[in-house]
Amino acid sequence: MPPLAQPGLPSMSKWSHVPLAPADPILGLNALYSRDADPRKVNLGVGAYKGEDGKPYVLPSVKKAIQKIVNSNHEYLPITGLPEFTLEAKKLIFGPDRANVEHKNVTTIQSLSGTGALRLAAAFLNRFHVPVPVYVPDPTWGNHYAVFRDAGFREIRPYKYYARATNTIDFKGMLSDISNAQSNSIVLLHACAHNPTGLDPNHEQWRELSQLLSKKGHTVLMDCAYQGFASGNPETDVESIRTMLRDGHQLLVAQSFAKNFGLYGERIGALSLVCRDEPSAKAVQSQVSLLARAMYSNPPAFGARIVHAVLSDAELSAMWRVDVRGMADRIHEMRRMLVDKLSQGGRRDWSHILRQIGMFSYTGLSKEETRQMVNTHHIYMTADGRISLAGLNTRNVDYVARCMLQTTGAC
16 A cells, blocks of 8 residues: 655655664564564563453552442543642652651642653752762663753763673772762662663662762762562562762652552652752742643642552551562562572573572673574563563573573583
8 A cells, every 4th residue: 555645745755864773772672572473481571460360450459449439430630640649649758757748848749650750850960959969770771871962961971880790889980980970960769779780789788878878969860660579578679769868868768659559551650859848849839830740730630549449448558568568579480490490500600690689680691692582582671681570480590591591602
């Protein structure tokens, strides 16, 4: 069928100069996986939780919450989102005590999941922060660079985070880079369950890091996408944020409910900004609202109502915490099973995988090895060797381990 055209208009495309964009390194893998007809295929690329049956998992607490809100209307939400939701989001991050929740120097705005929260934060910082570089961990989630670049930042610099030789956090290198960074820079940190390495600073390291950031006058942006997936306890997993709060940081927090509520497609998140006082918080909220209005006008209501229904109800909230613990425990069990099977190969030390936490593992596989895993074995993972352990189950973990051993020459 010929392309649509109108008589009298130029036949040459107005967009012939537009180059084909490269496929997204993660979502592009998902597309390849969907087209693969091999029955052995395994998707370890996208960070979305799957149950033991390999299917998307709907949390029991979410199912009950949906029953409570099924008759809700479909009116527009305010630009800043569902007020009841933003209150619960704030409580989940900063703590349920009234001193934190009712402090009027903190403003929380509903966003389009965690990515949308980061994009709003980046746009706000680009407009109102003094011009400085943005520092992100090396490695980090690949979309961090795109989010800041498209918000107008020209200098996005890595700071040391991961020591590849030892498969550990390079904490000394991290402190050195942040100390040597231009004062008053913007520093992005993963609140917990670092993506892609699965390695987090311990409590003492967070305190030391917080003091250094304060000394340098850096602006802290915390990306909190996996609350509950690091330890299984949502409270424990935001101790990094609460450490920063206690130390007086006027930080920004990008929050996602995709993973810990299983609401991937509902695009539910929040951006919180801690300000010095109430007038500053009101001014900041007004400006972020203008940015949101120009981007998407209003956030979606359905997922926000689900989260509010869960967190505001004592019974559902307790059930949700059991759900989160169950997901975290299954991921940990898959991590243990994978290492047990890999350890039978003998040539390579895989113990670092057990020291990691959260949804992901930084396996140590090279780009060539990951390419072989995809092309030969139909096991899909990112080129840096990161795998989503949530894609493993008792039916495929043997196959994945065997193929990893074959690819690395261990058997």
